[in-house]
Amino acid sequence: MLANLLANYEEAVAVILFGIGFTMLLFQNNLFKKLIGLNIMDTGTFLFLASMGYIRGRKAPIITDGVTDAAAYINPVPAGLVLTGIVVSVSVTAIMLSLTVRLYRRYHTLQLDEIYEMSKHQTEDR
């Protein structure tokens, strides 16, 4: 069990990072810290993909010295997935930041529980 964990320490770290980010996104009260949690969570997934996609001793799949044997290269798909994931993560973070700015302008705080408390006293029927 422990030997397995040590052999795959990169994946183990990635999953721990995911867990840290997940709990931060779920339980942090400060909106900005929540966003940092979101980014840690995504980074954990990317680390997992990148470390799984890399095979020690093989090269990036660009033919420079005439070797066309697939066994000499790593699979480029995981790297492609990481890039796509980063693009998604950036756009999600951007929209969350803009929402945070809008909330801050209205309530002048980033603490979610205070914002909830204030919103209870609002009367907006429809």
Add this chain to the structure above:
Amino acid sequence: MNFITNFPLFTIVLSLFSGVLCTMLSGKTARRYTVIYECVLIALVSCVLYYTVRTGESFTYVMGEFPAPWGNEIRAGILESLLALIFLIVMICSVLGGSRFIDLDLDFSKVNLYYTLINLMTAAIMAILWTNDIFTGYVFLEILTLTSCGVLIVREIGRTTLAAIRYMIMNLLGSGLFLLGVVLLYDITGNLLMIPMQETIARISGDHRTLLAVTMALGVLTIGLAIKSGLFPFHFWMPDTYGYATPTSGSVLSSLVSKCYIFLLFKIYYRVVGIGVFEKLPIANILLVLGMCGIVLGSVSALHAEHINRMIAFSSAAQIGYIFMGIGIGGTAGYTAAIFHILAHSVTKSLLFLTTPRLAEASGNSLLFKKLQGSGLRDPSTGFFFGAAGFSMIGIPIFAGFSSKLLFASAAVGSGSRYKMVLIMIVLAVSSVLNALYFIRTLIRIFSEGEDKRRTTVKHGALYAVSMSTLIAVNLALGLFSWVFTGLIEKGLQMFG
């Protein structure tokens, strides 16, 4: 005839293009354009449905002609085209029925951007329905999340911004888990296309430890999509989100977006894991239990709501429970019931969300029950539309709600286990009584004379009446000709795996 196999891709590309185009049009033109192009989409999807029914098998469209393990694929069968058709009808009716409120709730210069969001959302919905590649599914899932957040925050009041933040946080947790699940499955199978994944999983599923890994990955993925679609106990964000959004957004979010997540999950069970392997895993039973809890507790919360839109949102939570219960029951009968309920609920719930703001308008712009007294008399046509949808929710025969309850009951009888059957029957009975309680109470309230005795003859546009009537017609069609639809769904399920 082979030209039709291009149509699924056309629907996605056309929607994406329309989204970009609408940023350059004025608000009014953008609306006209959106309605026209969605009619074109309906025509395209109808062609695909006709083609697949006639040939009796699904077809795979290989993009760029890269064969199986490398390329990206679209696959269309009866099930996907039927869902796409009904979803597009609901989408177009939501846009037409709520367009007056879009003009009221939005700044004049931003109306066209709303239609941009709607078109991008249509693209994401179409892509999730058609795609045969799990990572494409993830990308469009995120587009769906972003656009649904967009249609939520266009109404700039404090409550919607707060609801949107909460909605986004829950959705991001869901997306993160979904991505992790996809990555784990990719790790196990080495493929992103659904059919090769299924073949690999079928080959390795004999080994106990590998099966455990698949179960874990699938569990993570299921929790992610359950959070996003609002299965109990993750349903608490629904009332705020649906309750205060502009009517079109509320209708689209509750009736289409959450259903898309469920359909993607169902597709992964059916096509990635393979239904034979999936039925050996314990996940279905967990979904069954959570679904039943959701049905009962959602209805109980709806009973306590003092705000009509919150009541409808809680009832949405209960209906999501029904769909997951159908998946949990399993077997062709269970899946047919679940898919039928997706259709029935999306035509009913959109109708409810589009009529309540008009009732509120006739009662001093308030959605609180005590102010709504007699609103159905002040605005008879809206009262009639709301009543029809309410009857469908309760499960009065000839409406869609009745047929889907009947399908769930017969699926439960055929499920094989006596305990399961009794439990499901009890839940169905309890939820029907609760549904009847809160909808009949609402109907009595809006149709009984209150202090406000004015008879304001509200003039609605013709388009509103047409779109509401269309939704009721589809609802009645689902109820009266349910055997046609269940036949199509069963055929679709055969070619789905």
